[in-house]
Amino acid sequence: MRRLLVYAGVFVLGALVLRVAVVPAEVCPSVTPAEARTAVDEAAGWLERGVQPGGRYMYGYDREADLVSLDYNITRHAGVMMGLYRLAAETGDREALAAAEHGLSFLHANLLRHDDWTAFAEPGQDARLGASALVAAALVQRRAATGDTGEDDLLHGLARFLRAQQQADGSVLGTWSVATERALPGEYSTYGTGQALWTFALMDDLFPGEGWDEAARRLARFVATRRDEVEGHYLTFPDHWVAYGLAELGPEGLGEPEVAYARKLAGIFGLNSRLEAQSGEDGLRRLLRGEPASGAGLGTVTEGLAQLWRLSLQDPRLGDLTEDLETRLRCTAGRTVDRQIDPVEAQAAPRPLLALGAWFSEDGYTQMDHQRHPLSGLLATLPLLEEDAR
Amino acid sequence: MNPCRLRLVLPERVAAVALGCVVALGAVAAIAALGGALLSALDISPESFRLGAALVLVLEGARALVFAWPAPEPELAGLEAGLVPVAFPLLLSPGVVALAVAAGGDDVEPEAVGALAIACALTLADTLIPRGERADTLFVAGGRLLAALEIAAGVALAVGAIGDV
Numbered sequence: 032m033r034r035l036l037v038y039a040g041v042f043v044l045g046a047l048v049l050r051v052a053v054v055p056a057e058v059c060p061s062v063t064p065a066e067a068r069t070a071v072d073e074a075a076g077w078l079e080r081g082v083q084p085g086g087r088y089m090y091g092y093d094r095e096a097d098l099v100s101l102d103y104n105i106t107r108h109a110g111v112m113m114g115l116y117r118l119a120a121e122t123g124d125r126e127a128l129a130a131a132e133h134g135l136s137f138l139h140a141n142l143l144r145h146d147d148w149t150a151f152a153e154p155g156q157d158a159r160l161g162a163s164a165l166v167a168a169a170l171v172q173r174r175a176a177t178g179d180t181g182e183d184d185l186l187h188g189l190a191r192f193l194r195a196q197q198q199a200d201g202s203v204l205g206t207w208s209v210a211t212e213r214a215l216p217g218e219y220s221t222y223g224t225g226q227a228l229w230t231f232a233l234m235d236d237l238f239p240g241e242g243w244d245e246a247a248r249r250l251a252r253f254v255a256t257r258r259d260e261v262e263g264h265y266l267t268f269p270d271h272w273v274a275y276g277l278a279e280l281g282p283e284g285l286g287e288p289e290v291a292y293a294r295k296l297a298g299i300f301g302l303n304s305r306l307e308a309q310s311g312e313d314g315l316r317r318l319l320r321g322e323p324a325s326g327a328g329l330g331t332v333t334e335g336l337a338q339l340w341r342l343s344l345q346d347p348r349l350g351d352l353t354e355d356l357e358t359r360l361r362c363t364a365g366r367t368v369d370r371q372i373d374p375v376e377a378q379a380a381p382r383p384l385l386a387l388g389a390w391f392s393e394d395g396y397t398q399m400d401h402q403r404h405p406l407s408g409l410l411a412t413l414p415l416l417e418e419d420a421r
Numbered sequence: 422m423n424p425c426r427l428r429l430v431l432p433e434r435v436a437a438v439a440l441g442c443v444v445a446l447g448a449v450a451a452i453a454a455l456g457g458a459l460l461s462a463l464d465i466s467p468e469s470f471r472l473g474a475a476l477v478l479v480l481e482g483a484r485a486l487v488f489a490w491p492a493p494e495p496e497l498a499g500l501e502a503g504l505v506p507v508a509f510p511l512l513l514s515p516g517v518v519a520l521a522v523a524a525g526g527d528d529v530e531p532e533a534v535g536a537l538a539i540a541c542a543l544t545l546a547d548t549l550i551p552r553g554e555r556a557d558t559l560f561v562a563g564g565r566l567l568a569a570l571e572i573a574a575g576v577a578l579a580v581g582a583i584g585d586v
Contacts, residue, residue: 034495035505035509038509038510042515042518043511045477045515049473049476049519053472053473053476054469054472056465057464057466058464059471098495161474294584297582297583297586298583298584298585301468301549302583305466305469309469314476355586359586
């Protein structure tokens, strides 16, 4: 009997260890469409209040030290423009459009022209793939928001830069060197590849017949079949930009390798979403799962899940993922809204307007992409939440 | 469940082993039936729990690989040996219970009970083989092989759970 009790004790103890260390509760606050819309508006408000002279935006804010960051990053500048233009295109938000337009002057002042292409790069700096790809995506969203064709030449120039970086195997090199006037061989961009894929797909939608579909399909095939190996990722790299690209290409643009890859991408975003939902700000959750994801982390997972959900609705080959993607998407969206600084919490910051609508890391810091990613992720989740509410 | 390794500690009474199998099958069916509700109550997604079950399988397999000869278990007299030690702790091991819960979460309860039924049938068949030095050597080797397969199954389960949304 004593031995039996020992066995039972080991069983119970093992179950407790499993519960605490391996499968803690996944906390998924519920979220309504109205709450998500408010969160989007507050996030956009943070970006809109951050417009700076010279077409820049406020980069970051440390509420513990009450310091505004003087850093800058042109890829994130492009991301802010893209997010605000997309918000304006989808909701007609005039303030968002005005703030996005504000960023154009910084773009125009930082262009590198070579041969027939144009890149978004600061003077004297090498041209990075991601900045040009993302700002081209922003100009496509601008077209949708305004109908204005005035930036089409620049848009084509930027897209030609991406195409000039494309290799015979479909991959795109991450950097063009000012010193050598050549693309740096073997150097890839962490997110630039996915951003270029999305931009090629957007370009084909906007300017069909110009051959952008071929560039997109070649890059999609590289991503689906070789990218992780070439870039040294053991698991599928959770690139939300690729999710945007695949969703934009849609069922007609995807072969079986791309569909198989989309499935793997959904899996890795699902895993990240579950692990994030197990994390917490204190106690054993903090100890065992580490710091909860930043606003950018939450936002990118939401963006990735939302784009793949959108694709799964269009492509019957991925239809079996829809329900699970919806479950993960609701959870991540709920956590994202829950973690945003609301008006009451903002009052505790030295400068409440620099905190309102933001997502802060544990160290009390936030920066533009911590707002931009959740904004885009929640915006893309709204159709699901609205459908739930019906 | 490792029929070869179990043979080294199971009672020689076939009726007790058969009763233990019936009890274990009933328990696994009940656990699997409640598994989904249990995971939901604990706010655990089925995919996450599968990762946990995979870890249990790997640890259990590693233990069986290292300690190929299980320690003898005290047993109740007569048919009651079907409850202790056959059903518990031998058949209802942590790995079996974890898999039953995972099966409930994934709505594959019949498959889980079916798999256990096959394992029980193999265990019962093993009891028909008389113990002896040569037979025990084979059971130890078979136990190690199945332990390695249990580890491989755990790894496969984990990979599947990672790949699922």
